[in-house]
Amino acid sequence: MIKVKDLTKRYARTVAVDQISFQVEKGQIVGFLGPNGAGKTTTMRILTCFLPPSAGTASVAGFDVLEQPLEVKKRIGYLPETPPIYPEMETLGYLRFVGKLKGLSGADLEKRVDYVCERCAIADVKTKLLGKLSKGYRQRVGLAQAIIHNPDVLILDEPTAGLDPKQINETRDLIKDLAGEHTIILSTHILPEVEQTCEQVIIINKGKLVATDSVRNLRARARGAESVLIEIAGRTGPLDIPVVQHKLQQVAGVSRALCKQQSDSQAVFEVESEKGRLVRGDLARAVVQAGWDLNELRPAAMTLEEIFLQLTGTEAPAEEEKVLVEESHS
Numbered sequence: 393m394i395k396v397k398d399l400t401k402r403y404a405r406t407v408a409v410d411q412i413s414f415q416v417e418k419g420q421i422v423g424f425l426g427p428n429g430a431g432k433t434t435t436m437r438i439l440t441c442f443l444p445p446s447a448g449t450a451s452v453a454g455f456d457v458l459e460q461p462l463e464v465k466k467r468i469g470y471l472p473e474t475p476p477i478y479p480e481m482e483t484l485g486y487l488r489f490v491g492k493l494k495g496l497s498g499a500d501l502e503k504r505v506d507y508v509c510e511r512c513a514i515a516d517v518k519t520k521l522l523g524k525l526s527k528g529y530r531q532r533v534g535l536a537q538a539i540i541h542n543p544d545v546l547i548l549d550e551p552t553a554g555l556d557p558k559q560i561n562e563t564r565d566l567i568k569d570l571a572g573e574h575t576i577i578l579s580t581h582i583l584p585e586v587e588q589t590c591e592q593v594i595i596i597n598k599g600k601l602v603a604t605d606s607v608r609n610l611r612a613r614a615r616g617a618e619s620v621l622i623e624i625a626g627r628t629g630p631l632d633i634p635v636v637q638h639k640l641q642q643v644a645g646v647s648r649a650l651c652k653q654q655s656d657s658q659a660v661f662e663v664e665s666e667k668g669r670l671v672r673g674d675l676a677r678a679v680v681q682a683g684w685d686l687n688e689l690r691p692a693a694m695t696l697e698e699i700f701l702q703l704t705g706t707e708a709p710a711e712e713e714k715v716l717v718e719e720s721h722s
């Protein structure tokens with residue numbers, strides 16, 4: 393459904409996208425993962441015909457973004473990083489306006505407007521001004537405008553950025569729900585987002601493709617060993633960190649224990665275990681038997697940076713800000 397081949401985009405001196413190639417099959421929901429400045433938005437803007445590539449090709453449903461942009465646009469719904477919303481318009485008026493731009497009219501237009509309002513759970517704000525809506529509602533109106541013409545492909549640029557946890561869940565559920573009918577690419581810089589929503593993942597860093605794989609395979613590749621975080625408190629007085637560390641390291645199957653955080657009365661350790669070993673039960677027993685309190689024990693979430701480190705063996709990716717600072721100094 394989407395084919396990208398050796399795609400490159402340069403802005404003045406920055407190579408924002410550097411010869412990336414990938415494919416997305418019909419009906420897939422794909423996470424486009426990378427830190428700030430990786431080139432996600434640039435790639436999405438090329439796919440949606442807002443920007444021409446500097447080199448390479450991109451096509452949607454067999455139509456090239458440069459040669460047949462109108463055909464591409466017909467088949468794509470786009471939610472940009474900042475939803476294209478006019479604060480002084482009402483929800484209904486706005487959706488009718490976007491629908492008309494996409495070539496809908498009359499009864500068809502009204503039917504689609506009703507449908508997307510229902511679908512995106514915005515029916516109760518139909519007559520509200522967009523400027524007065526909460527961020528969560530605004531994002532759902534953004535999704536509604538993206539699907540108004542029932543496109544084959546949805547391109548969603550950081551659809552949950554800036555939302556609170558409840559809104560994130562609602563938006564995620566909605567996206568998953570839409571996945572049955574549309575091929576979806578969504579970008580994010582948050583790894584759990586991809587795990588919870590997507591089947592496939594494309595990782596880019598500094599404009600380059602780092603990996604493209606199923607979420608399952610990626611996890612397996614990235615995670616050689618299991619890691620847990622354990623929060624321990626002393627019952628009678630301050631903890632002796634080296635003693636605790638030694639104790640944890642003695643648990644069978646534990647390869648490493650590192651103190652990540654400590655205060656007067658408690659400490660958090662990250663404990664790595666050998667591949668395939670389940671050590672949580674033994675860890676908990678060891679802590680309690682030593683006379684300490686076990687406040688918390690949870691899997692250590694792998695950060696994007698850690699996945700990057702493991703996949704690429706390079707340093708953690710630079711933040712967009714840093715890149716910009718370097719730019720303005722050079």
Ligand SMILES: Nc1ncnc2c1ncn2[C@@H]1O[C@H](COP(=O)(O)OP(=O)(O)O)[C@@H](O)[C@H]1O
Binds near residue numbers: 429
């Ligand atoms: N209009 C622009 N002009 C110059 N540089 C840009 C422009 N847009 C993006 N960039 C640069 O291109 C790189 C990729 O940006 P972007 O595609 O926005 O990444 P992401 O969406 O992954 O955060 C960054 O280094 C960014 O600073």
Ligand SMILES: [Mg+2]
Binds near residue numbers: 434549
């Ligand atoms: Mg972006």
